Amino acid sequence: MGRVADKVALVTGGASGIGRATAELLAQEGAMVVITDVQDEGGQETVATIEAAGGRAAYHHHDVTDEGDWKKIIAEVIEAHGKLDILVNNAGVGGTGIPVEELPLEAWRNTMSVNLDGVFLGVKHGVGAMKDNGSGGGSGGGGGSIINTSSVLGFVGLPHTAAYTASKGGVRLLTKAVAIECAARGLNIRVNSVHPGFIDTPMVGGAIQRGGPERREAILKSQPTGEMGRPQDIAEGILYLASDAARFVSGTELVIDGGYLAR
Ligand SMILES: NC(=O)c1ccc[n+]([C@@H]2O[C@H](COP(=O)([O-])OP(=O)(O)OC[C@H]3O[C@@H](n4cnc5c(N)ncnc54)[C@H](O)[C@@H]3O)[C@@H](O)[C@H]2O)c1
Known part of the structure; x- marks a missing residue:
């Protein structure tokens, strides 16, 4: 038995980096994994890797900034798989590397739109789907686990990352607000944030290429x-955080950063 056997998971930004590794691990541990992204080729590659290893996965094109796309994908997951147990709001864009006085408003808005609006929409429609799950033990019913990807930059600043850092700080507290809201409503839906340090992915590769x-x-x-x-x-x-081993964990910040924030 896997650690998330028989659960249905949705992973945004699953075509690359952390999202791809997460989709692969959840599938390896028994979940049916629905991968979404705007990079269709990469998303299909993640599905092919999972299926080649004997896992179950599907890919859908989905822009996390578009509420219509969220309604569509959640409806498709429920229709095809009957429920949504795990939502990983992972899709994101990196820092701009631009000094704050030169940062165009458009660039600020684009970062906030993907990294914060996208997570808000995921949480909104994820809770909407999970509150109807019958598997939970809360007095208000429901059942599920939502994991929002913030960053160490949800805690501390870094030069030339004003928009990125603001968006990730927003994700950190959005997570807490919704975690206690679910608990107060008796919904058995856990909401947590994960805070990666510097991870070797195409996002960091892009920053290195520019710098x-x-x-x-x-x-x-x-x-x-x-x-x-x-x-x-x-x-x-x-x-x-997705598994039942974390059944008493909600509103927390899981920092995985090789000690970056410990200094
Ligand atoms: N790599 C790091 O060092 C690091 C550190 C802290 C936090 N993070 C966060 O981890 C998450 C994953 O980042 P990664 O490093 O794997 O980067 P990545 O660039 O490899 O993957 C991000 C994925 O998100 C997708 N995406 C971007 N905009 C989208 C949109 N509007 N709709 C749907 N999908 C969209 C991209 O197509 C890509 O596949 C991000 O939220 C990022 O901010 C990364």
Whole structure:
């Protein structure tokens, strides 16, 4: 038996990096995993990898900033699989690297739209679907686990990341507000945030490409362990929060950062 056997999971941004590793691990541990993204080729590749390993997965195109897309995907998951147990709000865009006085309002809005509006819409429609689940033990019914991907930059700032850091701080407290709202309503829906440190994914690769070898050196130097994490390091934490092993865990911040915030 896997740790999330017979559960139905939705992972946004599952075409790449942390989302892909999470989708693969949840499937390996027994979940039916619905992967969504705007990068269709990458999303199909994640499904192919999962199926080749004997797991169950499906891919849907889904822009997390679009509420119509959210309504459609949740309806499709319920129709095809009967329920939604796990929602991983992982899709995100990285920092702009632009000094604050030069940051165009459009760039600020784009970051907030994907990283914060996208998570809000996921939580809104995720709770809407999960409150009808019969499996929960709360007095108000329901059942499910929502994991929102914030960042170490939901706790501390970094130069040239005003929009990204603001969006991730928003995700951190949005998570807590909804966690206690669900508890107060007797809904057995747990809502937690995960806070990766620097993880070797295409998002960080893009920042390194823009900043050159010195940027890579600076990132590695900022790591207490001298190395970046791997997408699988974050997937393991998300699996825990998604599983029944975390049945008493809600509104918490799971930091997985190689000690970055410990200094
Ligand atoms: N890599 C890190 O160091 C790091 C650190 C802290 C937090 N995070 C967070 O982890 C999450 C995953 O990042 P990653 O490093 O795997 O990056 P990534 O670029 O490899 O993956 C992000 C995915 O999100 C998708 N996406 C972007 N905009 C979207 C939209 N509007 N709708 C649907 N999908 C969209 C992308 O297509 C991509 O597949 C993000 O929320 C990111 O902010 C990453």
